[in-house]
Amino acid sequence: MRSGVSMGIKRKIKKYGFDKRGREFFALARNPFTVLVVGLLYLAHKCFKKIYKRKERAASNKKLTYVLGFSPWKAYVKDWFPERELVFLKTNITFVELVSELGFLRVLKKDYEIFQWGFKVGDDVEKGLGFLGVKRWIIEDGFVRSIGLGATKTPPFSLSIDSKTAYFDASKESDLEQIISSYDFSSDVALMERARAFKEKLVSSGLSKYNFAGEYDIESIYGAKNKKRVLVVGQVEDDASIQYGCNKVMTNNDLVTMAALENPDAQIIYKPHPDVLHGHRKAISSPENVKSFALVLEDLSVPLAESFKTIDHVYTITSQAGFEALLRGIKVTTVGCPFYSGWGLTDDRQKNARRNRKLSVDEIFAAAYILYPKYFDPIDKKPISPEEALDKLLDLKQLYSNADVDEIVIEDNVVSNEAGISDFESVKEYLAFKKVILELEEELVDKLESGNINIGEVGD
Numbered sequence: 001m002r003s004g005v006s007m008g009i010k011r012k013i014k015k016y017g018f019d020k021r022g023r024e025f026f027a028l029a030r031n032p033f034t035v036l037v038v039g040l041l042y043l044a045h046k047c048f049k050k051i052y053k054r055k056e057r058a059a060s061n062k063k064l065t066y067v068l069g070f071s072p073w074k075a076y077v078k079d080w081f082p083e084r085e086l087v088f089l090k091t092n093i094t095f096v097e098l099v100s101e102l103g104f105l106r107v108l109k110k111d112y113e114i115f116q117w118g119f120k121v122g123d124d125v126e127k128g129l130g131f132l133g134v135k136r137w138i139i140e141d142g143f144v145r146s147i148g149l150g151a152t153k154t155p156p157f158s159l160s161i162d163s164k165t166a167y168f169d170a171s172k173e174s175d176l177e178q179i180i181s182s183y184d185f186s187s188d189v190a191l192m193e194r195a196r197a198f199k200e201k202l203v204s205s206g207l208s209k210y211n212f213a214g215e216y217d218i219e220s221i222y223g224a225k226n227k228k229r230v231l232v233v234g235q236v237e238d239d240a241s242i243q244y245g246c247n248k249v250m251t252n253n254d255l256v257t258m259a260a261l262e263n264p265d266a267q268i269i270y271k272p273h274p275d276v277l278h279g280h281r282k283a284i285s286s287p288e289n290v291k292s293f294a295l296v297l298e299d300l301s302v303p304l305a306e307s308f309k310t311i312d313h314v315y316t317i318t319s320q321a322g323f324e325a326l327l328r329g330i331k332v333t334t335v336g337c338p339f340y341s342g343w344g345l346t347d348d349r350q351k352n353a354r355r356n357r358k359l360s361v362d363e364i365f366a367a368a369y370i371l372y373p374k375y376f377d378p379i380d381k382k383p384i385s386p387e388e389a390l391d392k393l394l395d396l397k398q399l400y401s402n403a404d405v406d407e408i409v410i411e412d413n414v415v416s417n418e419a420g421i422s423d424f425e426s427v428k429e430y431l432a433f434k435k436v437i438l439e440l441e442e443e444l445v446d447k448l449e450s451g452n453i454n455i456g457e458v459g460d
Contacts, residue, residue, distance in 0.1 A: 064112040066102070068093065069120030076155050077115070077139075079381045080374070086115070093121075095128035110134050118166055119240050138162045142373035143320060144207065144389060155378040157389040167372070168241040168318060170337035173354060176372045177339065181355065183371065185363040195366035198386055202369075203327050205394055206305040208320075216306045221297065228266035231311040232256045232294070233304075233321040234273045237284040245318035246336030247350055253285035255335060259315040260293050268294040271307050322346065323368070326361050340364050 062085040070077070070088060078086050089101060099107060106112060114129060114136040121129075129136055142158025160167050160176070167176040185192060222229070234252040235242060242250070252272065260268045270290060275281040277300050287296045297307060304321055308314075314325040318336035325332050326345055333347040334340075341348045342355030343364060375389045376382070384392070 065115050066098075066112060067115045068098075068125065069117040070115070071117075074117070076378060077159075079378070080159065080376050084113075091120075093125065095122070095124040098125060098128065107132060113137065115139055119244070135163070138164070138166045140166055140168075142375070143323075143369055144202070144386070144393065156376075157378065157384075157393060158373045158375045158386075160373050166240070166244065167339050167368075169244040170247075170318075170350070170352060171244065174339070176368060177354070179367045179371050180339070180343065180359065180364055181357055183363075183367060185359070185366060191366050191370065192362060195362050195370055198369065198390070199327060199362065199365050201387075202390060203305075205390065205397075206303060207390065207393055207397065208304045208324055216302055218302070218306045218309050221299070221302070222267075222269065222295070222310060225267075225310050228263060228312050229310055230259050230263045230266045230268050230313045230315065231307060231325075232259050232268065232270045233314060233316045233319045233325075234271060234276065234287075235317055235319050236273050236275055236281045238282075241318045241338075242336065245338055248335070250317055250335055251285040252283070252287075253290050255315055255317060256290045256294050258335070259313075259333075263313065266313070269297065269307070269311070270294045271297045271302070271304070274300070323364070327365065339368065 062083060065081070065084045065086050067077070067086050067088045069091065071091070072088075075088065089098065093101075102112070110133065112134065114134055116129075116136055117139050119126065119138075138161075140160045140162075141156050142160050144158050145154075145156045162175045164178075165172050165174050167174045173181075232252075232255055234255075237251055252270075256268065256270045259266075270287065272283070272287055273281070276283045277298065287298070290296065304324065308325055308328050308330060311325070311330055313331045313333065314322055315333045316322040316335070316338075318334065318338040320338070322332045322334055322338060323340040326340065331347065332345070333349065335349045337348070337350040337352050340346065341350070342352040344358040345361060345364070370386055373386075375384050375386055377384045377388070377392060379392070
């Protein structure tokens with residue numbers, strides 16, 4: 001049966017001359033002259049396309065910026081930088097592929113810049129960018145970020161954008177460190193008044209970098225206080241902030257043990273990092289191994305601000321939580337070298353010869369929370385002030401606390417107006433925005449892994 005069908009197909013091919021045309025086509029395709037012509041036509045097409053894009057970019061006055069190390073869902077950054085043409089490159093790009101994408105003329109002209117998320121690029125790209133000598137900006141989450149964790153793809157209200165290195169890189173001076181070390185805070189009375197007011201509102205609000213829990217009765221966990229209390233703040237142990245901010249190998253359990261040995265008569269309390277508790281990041285050392293001499297806060301709903309209550313001393317490696325403890329007047333020991341250590345405020349176990357200036361908490365706060373970061377409203381898609389970001393986060397926190405809204409709300413898109421906050425429609429839009437971000441990753445991940453994609457292709 002099959003042979004009969006096959007013979008019938010062959011007769012039709014021969015009858016209509018398809019066999020002859022096929023042979024002619026394949027002969028033509030193997031002809032070196034044909035290959036050369038097709039290749040030249042393709043090259044001309046690519047050149048004209050690049051020339052058109054270059055003219056289009058020149059007409060719009062947008063700065064060409066290649067984006068490296070960004071997860072697909074972070075395509076929201078196009079709203080932060082309307083003055084730039086952002087071109088997302090695949091997340092695992094090599095330096096050879098990067099140079100190929102840039103092109104020889106662009107490499108020579110250096111008419112572009114680089115946005116890089118932290119240090120999430122390969123070693124060859126990291127070294128190669130130094131060789132190219134192009135302007136590069138290191139981007140990280142800001143210090144007042146969002147309601148919800150970054151690992152759950154919650155869009156941020158603030159970003160740090162550094163022209164030198166990540167703010168947590170202790171090996172070299174960042175823009176933040178330069179501001180802290182050189183800014184004349186004493187002469188800027190208006191800034192310091194603004195910083196004190198912002199700090200007081202931030203502390204009283206109970207907000208921190210990540211905010212995903214409401215009010216909490218911490219005394220029910222800690223019990224009655226009858227001796228010194230030491231809080232050990234855990235981190236993601238393979239996080240870049242430890243790799244670049246601490247010159248020794250230190251796990252969370254090592255830190256808990258150090259705190260216990262140095263404070264033998266104190267109650268030791270250990271708060272693991274929320275990303276670890278939520279299962280978004282892996283733990284290298286297990287909290288189970290320190291339960292014999294430390295109270296481990298395993299309840300996911302314990303806010304960082306609540307955990308500081310009745311605490312006398314905080315231990316951390318490089319966590320921002322150490323600075324938030326300083327804002328509350330708590331003594332802080334840092335094993336690594338975070339941005340706030342070395343200025344005469346902390347018990348430093350890692351010295352930094354560049355930092356020899358004595359500053360107040362308010363001065364460092366002004367630098368880190370007002371002068372350094374960029375704030376942006378992901379709902380209204382516009383730049384905002386730190387104070388406006390805090391107000392928006394307070395509204396969102398009220399919704400989460402009063403209406404008991406959590407991740408299930410985003411999945412089911414069910415929100416009731418029982419919270420009674422003034423900007424409820426904007427909050428619902430924020431939740432819908434987050435849902436779009438989650439869907440966006442699924443759509444873009446294949447494209448980003450397979451090749452380059454212009455951020456303009458994403459659409460609104």
